[in-house]
Amino acid sequence: MNTFDILQILIEETGLQKNQVAQTVTLLEEGATVPFIARYRKEATGELDEVQIRQLQERLTYFKELDERRQTVLKSIEEQGKLTVELKNKIVTCRQKTELEDIYLPYKPKRRTKATIAKERGLEPLAEQLLQATGVDEGIETLAIPFINPDNEVIDAAAALQGAGHILAERFADGAEVRAMVRELTWQQGLFCSQPARGKAGTVSKFEMYYDFSEPLRQIPSHRMLAMRRGEKEEVLRLTVEAPEEEILARLARLLIPEENRDPGWLRLVIEDAYNRLLAPSIEVDLRLQAKKLADEEAIRVFAENLRHLLLAAPAGSSRVLGIDPGLRTGSKLAVVDQTGQFLEHVTIYPHTGRGQVDPARQQLLRLLDSYQVEMVAIGNGTAGREMEQFVRQSLKEVGKKLPVVMVSEAGASVYSASDIAREEFPDLDLTVRGAISIARRLQDPLAELVKVDPKSIGVGQYQHDVSQTALKKTLGEVVESCVNYVGVDLNTASWALLSFVSGIGESVAKSIVNYRDENGVFLQRKQLLKVPRFGNKAFEQAAGFLRIRAAEQPLDNTAVHPERYKLVEKMAADVGTDLKQLINNSSLLDAIKLQRYVADDVGLPTLRDIISELKKPGRDPRETFVSTSFRDDVMVPEDLTEGMNLNGVVTNVAAFGAFVDIGVHQDGLVHVSQLADRFVKDPNDVVKVGQQVQVRVLEVDLQRKRIGLTMRSKEAAEQSNNNKKLQSPVAKGQKVKPQKDKDNSQGSLAAALQKSGFKVKKG
Numbered sequence: 001m002n003t004f005d006i007l008q009i010l011i012e013e014t015g016l017q018k019n020q021v022a023q024t025v026t027l028l029e030e031g032a033t034v035p036f037i038a039r040y041r042k043e044a045t046g047e048l049d050e051v052q053i054r055q056l057q058e059r060l061t062y063f064k065e066l067d068e069r070r071q072t073v074l075k076s077i078e079e080q081g082k083l084t085v086e087l088k089n090k091i092v093t094c095r096q097k098t099e100l101e102d103i104y105l106p107y108k109p110k111r112r113t114k115a116t117i118a119k120e121r122g123l124e125p126l127a128e129q130l131l132q133a134t135g136v137d138e139g140i141e142t143l144a145i146p147f148i149n150p151d152n153e154v155i156d157a158a159a160a161l162q163g164a165g166h167i168l169a170e171r172f173a174d175g176a177e178v179r180a181m182v183r184e185l186t187w188q189q190g191l192f193c194s195q196p197a198r199g200k201a202g203t204v205s206k207f208e209m210y211y212d213f214s215e216p217l218r219q220i221p222s223h224r225m226l227a228m229r230r231g232e233k234e235e236v237l238r239l240t241v242e243a244p245e246e247e248i249l250a251r252l253a254r255l256l257i258p259e260e261n262r263d264p265g266w267l268r269l270v271i272e273d274a275y276n277r278l279l280a281p282s283i284e285v286d287l288r289l290q291a292k293k294l295a296d297e298e299a300i301r302v303f304a305e306n307l308r309h310l311l312l313a314a315p316a317g318s319s320r321v322l323g324i325d326p327g328l329r330t331g332s333k334l335a336v337v338d339q340t341g342q343f344l345e346h347v348t349i350y351p352h353t354g355r356g357q358v359d360p361a362r363q364q365l366l367r368l369l370d371s372y373q374v375e376m377v378a379i380g381n382g383t384a385g386r387e388m389e390q391f392v393r394q395s396l397k398e399v400g401k402k403l404p405v406v407m408v409s410e411a412g413a414s415v416y417s418a419s420d421i422a423r424e425e426f427p428d429l430d431l432t433v434r435g436a437i438s439i440a441r442r443l444q445d446p447l448a449e450l451v452k453v454d455p456k457s458i459g460v461g462q463y464q465h466d467v468s469q470t471a472l473k474k475t476l477g478e479v480v481e482s483c484v485n486y487v488g489v490d491l492n493t494a495s496w497a498l499l500s501f502v503s504g505i506g507e508s509v510a511k512s513i514v515n516y517r518d519e520n521g522v523f524l525q526r527k528q529l530l531k532v533p534r535f536g537n538k539a540f541e542q543a544a545g546f547l548r549i550r551a552a553e554q555p556l557d558n559t560a561v562h563p564e565r566y567k568l569v570e571k572m573a574a575d576v577g578t579d580l581k582q583l584i585n586n587s588s589l590l591d592a593i594k595l596q597r598y599v600a601d602d603v604g605l606p607t608l609r610d611i612i613s614e615l616k617k618p619g620r621d622p623r624e625t626f627v628s629t630s631f632r633d634d635v636m637v638p639e640d641l642t643e644g645m646n647l648n649g650v651v652t653n654v655a656a657f658g659a660f661v662d663i664g665v666h667q668d669g670l671v672h673v674s675q676l677a678d679r680f681v682k683d684p685n686d687v688v689k690v691g692q693q694v695q696v697r698v699l700e701v702d703l704q705r706k707r708i709g710l711t712m713r714s715k716e717a718a719e720q721s722n723n724n725k726k727l728q729s730p731v732a733k734g735q736k737v738k739p740q741k742d743k744d745n746s747q748g749s750l751a752a753a754l755q756k757s758g759f760k761v762k763k764g
Helices: 003-014 018-029 034-040 050-079 085-093 097-107 114-120 124-132 141-147 157-174 176-189 222-233 245-256 264-311 355-371 385-399 413-417 420-425 431-444 446-450 469-487 507-520 526-531 537-546 563-575 587-591 605-616 715-728 750-757
Strands: 191-196 213-216 237-242 321-325 332-337 343-349 376-380 405-408 646-655 658-662 669-672 693-702 707-711
Touching (some): 003 018, 018 034, 018 050, 050 085, 097 176, 114 157, 124 141, 124 157, 124 264, 157 264, 176 245, 176 264, 222 237, 245 264, 264 469, 264 646, 321 431, 332 355, 332 431, 343 355, 343 431, 405 431, 413 420, 420 431, 431 446
Parallel strands (some): 321 376, 376 405, 669 707
Antiparallel strands (some): 191 213, 646 693, 658 669
């Protein structure tokens, strides 16, 4: 398949224009990054967004891999001397890897099988005769008699028929058309079944609901598939695919038995053997992998969506912050950072270990606040977080100070504290002090700090250890790259970890930039980047527009305007009779510019509109404005909760079955998907996102199982729903009640929802 063929297929798949696909593919193959193409090559792509460009990139990679495999298959079959014109055409025109492997299967080198042994015994001609079985009046045994050869272990007619049957069974099972039909029928009508593994029946486990469970294979939700696979991995469950065997065998008979065959009964037995012994196990493996792949994709999509919202959480901005990593027995670590996140001082206090420690702890706290003119306090939401919040607020109240006190998620902070990046930044500090610094910086700029942590450790995923780690790493890396370039990066304050995600910059170049900055001082203009070792023209083209220099000599260096358009902007300024500094942030002058005058071969209206938009709000942060969340002072632990209580909360994780919400009691509550809104909700991401502030009402509290059920539905809707249920209840109508399986989006209990999902939430 040549490049033109791939382009044509991409055009057909996406429905995009030929020029859009061709030019986007060219840019990708030239090494341009997705954020760069989406932002600065809109004319070439026809204004495709990042999602569309990534889809093109993925499909382009898929077809290139398919083409490489195709060449290998063609070469292998040709070397066997079996490559016919018809077969070659089938191979060249197929568009699916599965289809290609099905075509190749009969020609693929195999270990010795029952069929190959039968062929070695000279039974292949008998197999051909039996397939046709024309003109046989005495029965098929008469065809087998000439092939009896005791010296070759064919001792009688039955042995000859058996060997011939093995040859035909393998031929049937290897047929591409047969495999495609069985695969599709099993996928459409098959059931995914779960039973307890041997010796596990009746045992207590978190997988009990799957001890007698089945669901249509193609409809099973991602979280249930991954939960059952985990149960199988832990040797608690035994999973199988139940196919519509009767219909499959009937179709196979119609497809494989020639009309002229006078004795199809024997062939039906061969087909049954081919299906049960060869086809069914192979197809089950294929479809289990397919179902796993789909489940992985959905779980990774949810993880990626949660990660995006977490990374793009509103920053508190450039403020002096006191970060607190709270603790009980080991004390609480306090660390102060300045407006740029630079570490200033740390202390350890013990306000929760006895009355004698409270006053010294308060004095240390107030000293740090006064000495460094702290503007905000960030407290980790782990162990003793709420107790520390109360202590800080009371201390501030006693001296008449008013400072924002914010609870900050510390998920992944311990991972960062022990990481190579943390050791590089603070080689002489204890792990817990590094954690306090990270908490303070997370308040200032969540994105800049969270990029230092492996996304899998941030705690916003579902079954992240059960999905394909390669696919997960790739997708989460793309999300981080997308977010970093969407926001932009301050070239003079960014860590190498943050810089490494900028378009065109990898880890080694990012470290070179930081080293150059340390040795030569801050960057005064973007073009100084070309002096950085290993930072060439291509890297500059890809990266420059996403890097910001505040108070730069060239005012456009603090905007998203690409350096390749500086001359164009200078001409715009001259045309309206002003200079760059006067033009920037001057809406009246910018609105007076007639963009059509500047359209050229290499720049069109999309880019020109972006330039004007950026000049109106230069260096703006596209993230939302920071607003802190306050929890109720009288609710500190789950025991303080009562049904019907209204609370403020922050969404910490979104899964397929609902959302987890931090309500300030050290244990997240679950808002089941059925409780997210007064309307039907299919995807929780349509209603909530990670980091969102919400108002919830307590539905139930199970202290023994440490589960908290919450709702975001209005009381009126909940009452109406309950009334409707009573009216529709078979009991209310005097009918007998039959036990039914719980549906995924039912108004089920919290325990059922959690048990069904197999989902676990860990704080801290």
